[in-house]
Amino acid sequence: MNAVVETFLTDEIGPLPFCPGCGHDRLIKALDKALVKLQPDPKKLVIVTDIGCIGLADRYFVAHAFHGLHGRSITYACGLKLARPELTVVVLKGDGGCGIGGAHLLNVARRNIGITLIVANNFNYGMTGGQHSVTTPTGGLTATTPLGNIEGAMDLCGITIAAGAPWVYRGTGFDRDLADRIADAIRQPGFAMLDIWDMCTAYYLPRNQLKKKDLTGMMQGLGLQAGILTDRPRPEYGEQYREMHANAQQAAPARPLISAKYAHAIKRQTGIVIAGSAGQKIRTAAALFAQAGMFASLEATQKDDYPITVMTGHSITEVILSPERIDYTAIDAPDYFVVISEDGLHKSRDRIARLNANATLYAEESLDLPATEARVVRLPFIATAKKISRLSIGIVALGSVLADSGLFPMDAFQESISTLQKKAIADTNLQALEAGVAILRE
């Protein structure tokens, strides 16, 4: 059994560095007292700080010491706790850090990651010359509010509770039971915060003639309560995360691999563009076509273009097939262009007009096409798909393209669909493929 630790503070680098009378000194000693009470294994204890006078404190503890960027201590603490849930992670942070790192404060409370946050709240920035912070009371005199603060003070406990923190305490550095309350906080499995008000003897106290008893008066003046303000435990994030994933099904089975087993009839890099609408499964159809090419011993690439509002407008996909490595992945002069909807046509009108005489344009027969040098094949894609499934129109169209072009064997397309899709969908798509071939032959 390990010996009882009588203090978690070390004088290895000298005494605590704070100004005479500074509240941080009281707070650090209260934390030490709480730790002595709890007796954590120092190797499982991390003190995390960021910038500000209180940020000097981590290195005075017999524990792992982590000193990070201004306002970001909560983020490192969360990373440490998520990676090693067995750690006791205590964050010491100033009111300044709560301002610049406000988003992290709200989000750690909301997520309920099991770290303890102690805010050394002295209403101004001690390290940089006594500027006002988010907790400077209205009227407070600071270096940057020389005529009195006209901003409102942030109620750190109030916002943290609103964000969902399960355990929150407000008090002062003079509270006789502070060490006990810190110990209570550290014992919480979830996120716990203590907002501890105290004196900055270098700046805030002299400028505002603040006295010890004034701290509780200030609270009352702001209509704020002291004590344990909320205590409603709920499951800790990391614990839930691990439990959820342990119980969840294992990762989806790996996708089937593709083997190059068919021959093809492509001599050079060939570009195919498919222009349709959102909701037509254009990207899926194109991917099946490209992978059919891979079954037919071809290299393939695919790029998709669609609006960020994904359920509306065009959906245009570019597939390149090549017997050799594909270096240049843009299609400057498409060999095959498929247009199956008004949205697709609208977006590619200029491109269609620029198609050269070697290209073939496969167009839904109802579309009003621009003049083009390309060979035009008009087919009833919409009407054909409607009989099978609206979502199979891309496969219908690509079935026609393949039947007309003979780029690779139809078997490869069938194998791509039946290997890569779930059976019910594959069956529909195989039917669509057959229909696409049939309308071309008609």
Add this chain to the structure above:
Amino acid sequence: MGLEFLEGNEAIARGAMRANCNFFAGYPITPSSSILQHMLNLLPHSGGIAIQAEDEIASIGFCIGAAMAGSKVLTATSGPGISLYSENIGLAIIGETPMVIVNVQRQGPATGSATKGAEGDIQFTRWCTSGGLPMIVLSPATVGEAYELTYRAFNLSEQYRVPVFLLTNKEIGLTRESVDLDAITLPSLVERTRAVVDEEYLPYYFEQSSAVPVFSDFGGEHLARFTTSTHDKAGFLATSPPLIQEMIDHYAAKVDEAADELALVKEDFQDGADTLVVSYGITSRSAAVAVREARAMGVKISALCLQTLYPVPARVLISAMDGIRKIIVPEMNMGQYILEVERLAPDGVEIIGVNKMDTTLISPDEILERGGLR
């Protein structure tokens, strides 16, 4: 042979998993969001953690915390996100934190053309945090290389205890390609050297300036110390100028002295060539086509494709420039890596930048024409 049809972003996630990555934090941003998605799909099932943070600052903050607790961490974003990572990247340097950061570049500045590709962050990545210390930046050209270089980036981050960048592009990240990941030869896995349990431990101890301090996990058997402030080898505040300089020299030497070892390049040299194309990333593939076509027209031309952008593979570049009279540097930006080429090129060599930032790929024709090859 097992072929898959993968986008670059998925290949990055797979490369990370292959490197035993066990922690990911990220924030959605086009075109990198699917890395977050893939890691969310892959990591929890192998016992790791993947989390969407409240913003980019928290993403990298979570990662630094987890990395110092011993995890192998990945984060991914796009250019605007790197702006928000910036200060913490400096922290990872001074704290000697192994981590891999992916930047899937998109056209900028600012929101720019958010869904389109570019290579506008080359110098930004090199100089993305205060202090100006050297950076390791790898840049894949293909989906297969995205997999391989992610894996290698993990090895380098572990070996040198530095953040390593994988600098890619929407044009690789969101383009699917046929690829056989198992056919890619990978070096053996490198893990950070950990301190011996029963020995006294100083978190930043080194003797030779370029040596890498041994690591002990937060929560491990030694009390670890990590700080954003200038520190000594014990991790305590350092104020003496010679000691401060010693530490700065150490951060620089770790990377700079390894420059030759870190230089990953693909050479396609032709005897008697007097023209050289220097390229990287997706544009190197257009360069490869242009070089083939130029040779077919009788031009004597060599190509050097850089997978390591930083530290600049200076020795390789200088040697490749030997006997060269014209250098062409195509880039999907307004001329960034060309600055490195210019400072290394011998006097009198003509250097031509082929630049474009209109969101489209630089074509082989543009390289041939603007490079004066036809």
